[in-house]
Amino acid sequence: MFSRIAVFLLLAGAAHAQDFPALYDVTGVASDDVLNVRTRPMADANMVGTLAPDAEGIEVLAEENGWGRVNVDGQSGWASLDFLARVEGSALPDAAVVDCFGTEPFWSLELTQGESAVFSVPEGVEKAFSVSPLTTASGRFQPFAALGSKMGENIIVIVGEGQCSDGMSDNLFGLTGTVVIGGYDTQVYSGCCTLDMD
CATH class of the missing domain: 2.40.128 (Lipocalin)
Structure with missing residues (x-):
């Protein structure tokens, strides 16, 4: 009984590990293109900046409808998570x-x-x-x-x-x-x- 409770608590802790902020790398963007960062989490929102196609270690603060909140050029905006790959072990408490x-x-x-x-x-x-x-x-x-x-x-x-x-x-x-x-x-x-x- 004790071992089942211990396993349950361990899995519950893992399931509730902090998801954000975490680090992401830009992926799937052509080398001659950029990843747009927009004012709101939608494709037709105004742009506030861009991320290079090989950008790494981008901190994503939160997620909304498949978009991640990031900082670029001194502003906060949203980039599509379709083009951002999470760096494993980069969220707390594991972040190095x-x-x-x-x-x-x-x-x-x-x-x-x-x-x-x-x-x-x-x-x-x-x-x-x-x-x-x-x-x-x-x-x-x-x-x-x-x-x-x-x-x-x-x-x-x-x-x-x-x-x-x-x-x-x-x-x-x-x-x-x-x-x-x-x-x-x-x-x-x-x-x-x-x-x-x-």
Whole structure:
């Protein structure tokens, strides 16, 4: 009985793994053509930009009627998923690299799962922490958290699903991020996150 329940819970967790955001590669587009990105998820909507026929690692934030929301040229738009192939293992919690960033103050963090979290601000020195892989909240499908440390300081990175704006462009992002650095003092940073390739 216990083993059946364990298998059921394992399969239920897999079925509810986060589908978006995830990374996609452009596919099926001729080398002398482009993939159009439109204002709305429909073929007759105005264009906001294009993706190259060999573009890789395009972050798709959401899906609607066979169209995926993407960022291009500082704007958010929609591209047909008929021409986008999902990169396996690119959604959370499996994504290899997550970049987080914020404004006022400006900060950025590159999280390489199970290896490092490199935090930086424009006027400061980069701080590199050794970190754990992202762990999913107990009994939930999100948020995800990673813990890390370096000499004299600790870091907590929390990534959750939710629409986010950087406040600087018309891009939209599908992940929010909070970074807490503690040691000599406590610093808390909040912003958006995006998936990245290895």
